[in-house]
Amino acid sequence: MIPSNAHHAGIDRRDFLLEGAGTALSVPLTALPDKSHGKIGAADVRAVDTAVSAIYGHDHDHGSAALRHDAAAALRTAYQWLQVGSYSDRTGKQLRSAIGYLSIAAGWLSYDSGQVADARSLYGEALAAARISDDHGLEGHAFGCLSLVARANGQPREAITAAQAAQHSVRTYGSARMLSLFAMREAGGWALLGDSGMADRAVVLAHSLYAKGPADADPDWLEFYTPAELAGLEALARADLAQHSRAAAGAEQAVLLHGGQFTRNRALYQADVAIQYSIKEQPELESAVAAAGQLLTYFPDVRSERLVAQLSKAASALARHASVPLVADWLAECRTVIREG
Template identity: 70%
Template sequence: MRELKLQMSRVEFAQAIVEAGRDMGEAVGCTARLVAAWEDGEVLCPRAVYRRILTRMTGRSMSDLGFSVGRPAAPAEPRTEAVGPEMEDLVERRAFLLDSAGATLGLVPPGSRLEGRRARIGAGDVRAVDQVVNDIYTHDHDHGSAALRRQAAKILHTSYQWLQDGSYTQRTGQRLRSATGFLIIAAGWLSYDSGRVADARSLYGEALAAARIAADPGLEGHAFGCLSLLAKASGRPREAISAAQGAQTVARTYGSPRMLALFAMREAGGWALLGDSSATDKAIVRAHTLYAQGPRDADPSWLEFFTPAELAGLEALARADLDQHERAASGAEQAVLLHGNAFARNRALYTADIAIQHAVKDRPEPEAAAEAAGRVLAFLPEVSSDRLLKQLHNVESALQRHAAVPEVADWLEEYRTTTGIS
């Protein structure tokens, strides 16, 4: 399978599997972590749905691809659990029971091992926590955070219980702490997108502590990057810059240029909010240079959102903070176009940015602003995000000055009808 991947990273290969599955009418949530589990031998043979997709993609049998035809075996590390066929079955179910849950609001199916306490914790339990994180992001990208926040908090509580009361090997304990840290960050993101900034800040701080205890530079960099984003959103540019620089320092040896590119773009956002156009440009150039180095196997699965579309969108946000409205509008348009049909919530936010830039620049184009604003309303109610609702309010404020324009007046009426705001 490694040979057939050719130059594709694990992230790209996972995306190819998802697309092939879609063509076959199979809905799967394949991620880089799952591909890594196949390559590293944690799973000796994929589940039936993936066997069908891989066979169609490659024209090879599972044996030809290097997999065992039998049932996946339990991890090889020392375990305190009972062993045997029954335990192997439990490990497989725990590892992949959440594979397609991101398409629904139910992160944890009835009967899942994540529903309660566990006396003994193994590698399969860690993978179950990892999969929850992936499912959170999968659902959040398309539908926003509102429906997931409380469920994520319950699962996080379970993971805390496992760390506190469970029995596990040293290696499993370290992996569980890292997995819990990434779950904390996911919960923090849901809080941020739901408008609970104080909760998000507290959770990101917990994730930073977990990263240092687990000696996990990828998690530590991710936590610093999230703190940078939160600081910028809260109007603290110097803190945003310092946190982004901290993220780059921690992640410099991680082996993921695109992770460094994201953190460089976070730094650019801080400089832009501070009004320093020169420092902003330098950080943006550094981000593009790093991104152009291409994907790596070290790229974490949470970085899947950082596509060329997102790179363009983040630059557009920085241009907007520098009052470079023409470049900001163009960049946001590019971000929406490059996103295609993916990442609905981000597309909605960038489309709202387009509307605002057309409304506030020196020579406003109210008709173009109203057209973009109309596209934003089309995302409701499928996308449920406090940030999107706030951005729609910002669009309304920007368009009020052009209320005499018929297209704008029509949009204002539609906005009030759709949102129930009088």
């Protein structure tokens, strides 16, 4: 068990990081009242769950920047309930699990905002909560997120190990879709390592598991893992394997299949289309600029450091062809969007 003073120090650190720049569009979550010396019941656990849903609901369409302050406040209050509130053993176990999921949601905001180290810390706290509350679904979710962070940090073996641990945690959970996601996370690790054979095996497994269809055991947070996301995650693996044509086609499929949903993810894959068409051995500049032009339409409504980073990558990739007029025009427009943003 983490000492209470260490926990408070961690919360203060998270507050600082989560309450950073970009709270101008703050979207209030369902308020978690100060009940630090009161009775905590099932309704309070549901309130934490509702806060998690509110975070994901807004983040899918607008990115993370507007939510850091609210997530920090909700997490701080929930930890206060856990530490000094009054509750039964059953409620305490449920509350700890709910806080674990809230830690993952806050960690996701950190990850999307470029605070990868903080995201890793929050995912680690969620993993500890899962172990204490014996919540295998939460444990798998936390390991899957740690795999994502390891890949972002350029640590392919850690990404693979965490993804395999996630699959082991939920092997009897009853959600083929969740297993599929973690298999795709493993594929991303193998791709970053440069092992195309193992990456292909994991991709095939992910598609096979996904084809089993939805199940009652599928958790609510898995709603983002649509056929579009399946295609997009494979595209990212193809990109790491330098299979640029397949990566571009997969990212295009992801954008198309997303339709009007999950705006931030759609924008990220739009950037991938532009990048992959730009860096192919035989660049397809018209397709790259068309995708890059669509990418600019997401600003400033979507506020995500990852998306800004992807825009920068697209600009760098296209800048190699700045002598081409349509590329030069897009680069000028991009500079305007960045300046006004």
